[in-house]
Every structure is written in C-alpha cells, then in structure tokens.
Amino acid sequence: MKNPSFKKTITYISISVILALAFYNTKDFLLGAPLSIDTAKDGSTINNSFLPISGVAKHASMLKINGRIVPVEKDGQFRDGALLSPGYNIIEVAMEDRFGKEKRKVFHLVAEPSSTVATNLKINYQ
Numbered sequence: 001m002k003n004p005s006f007k008k009t010i011t012y013i014s015i016s017v018i019l020a021l022a023f024y025n026t027k028d029f030l031l032g033a034p035l036s037i038d039t040a041k042d043g044s045t046i047n048n049s050f051l052p053i054s055g056v057a058k059h060a061s062m063l064k065i066n067g068r069i070v071p072v073e074k075d076g077q078f079r080d081g082a083l084l085s086p087g088y089n090i091i092e093v094a095m096e097d098r099f100g101k102e103k104r105k106v107f108h109l110v111a112e113p114s115s116t117v118a119t120n121l122k123i124n125y126q
Contacts, residue, residue, distance in 0.1 A: 036056050037055035037093055045109070049113040052080075053080050054080070067092075093105045
C-alpha cells in the first residue's frame, strides 16, 4: 500500500530544502554582499585624531573610505584609518561588490583630541 500523504510530505520537504539551499547560495547576490565595520560607534566622541577602521567586506570589488580606495584581502578583510579634524567629522565607508551592488555606512563622530604641544619650561638662554 502506498500512502499518498507520505509522498506529498516527502515532496514538500524536498522542495523546501532545494529552495533553502538556492536562497543560501544566492543571498549575497539578492541582498548584496555583507559589510561589517569595526570602528567607533556612530555619534560617539573620540579623544584621538586618528580613527582605525577595519572590518570585512565579502565579495568586494572596491572599497572606499571617504572616497579613497582601500585594499581588501582575498577573504574580505580590510584595515585602514582616517584622520579626524577637531570637532564634527563624517566618515563614509562605501563598498561595491562583484555583482555591481553598493553598500554605504556613514559614521558621524566628534573628535576632541588631547593637546599634543610639547613644552619645555626650563629654557636656558645664553
């Protein structure tokens, strides 16, 4: 005896697995490649004039930080930085993936670098 509901269940499960695998393999194409950035939080205040920026840009064909091209490793890792002016700064990280899709992340930061002026109070004039 053949059970038609068992055949339907197996067919539905098989189709679901095939669709799930197809979506998993094409998600970067459909949704755009992932871009994760490790840097200061958006809206934070920085006590340094240099901001290190690193992260992962999978499938990136080009990565730019404030319009400057940054090299990306084969595994998607990148490491660079940006000089901050005292006060309000905008840092834009833009990526274009191999499929032609673009992703941008913008960070608004306030830089309050500490004074780095060297002083020598003991000056001997001769």
